[in-house]
Amino acid sequence: MSPADVTIDLINGITVLQYAADGALLASERDAVELVNEAFNAHAQLVAVPVERFDDMFFHLSTRIAGEFIQKVVTYRVQLAILGDISEHVNTSTALRDFVYESNRGDHVWFLADESALRERLS
Secondary structure (H helix, E strand, O other), rough: OOHHHHHEEEEEEEEEEEEOOOOOOOHHHHHHHHHHHHHHHHOOOEEEEEEEEEOOOHHHHHHHHHHHHHHHHHHHOOOOEEOOOOOHHHOHHHHHHHHHHHHOOOOOOEEEEOOHHHHHHHH
């Protein structure tokens, strides 16, 4: 990641590493490891990534990309917030809709509309 790809913000006492919408697509377990390393280097507890940064196949659960990516992030105890509209994907996949619902009930991975929804979640 280049410095232009990420910013660091403090939201209600939580250090958040925020990825820019423009930048390389995140599409592999290796990308998840790089995200975790960026979070550790920034001393961030949570990483916020716009949906635009994920390869479209991420949202097709049968590819296992999302599962492998998220598992890597959760293993290293980094919270992940995926920000943006994924309604097109959710409307065509019951499995993804259920996955998003269950994720949002937990503390590790959230699918949220935008940064303001993240701020509200962290308040």
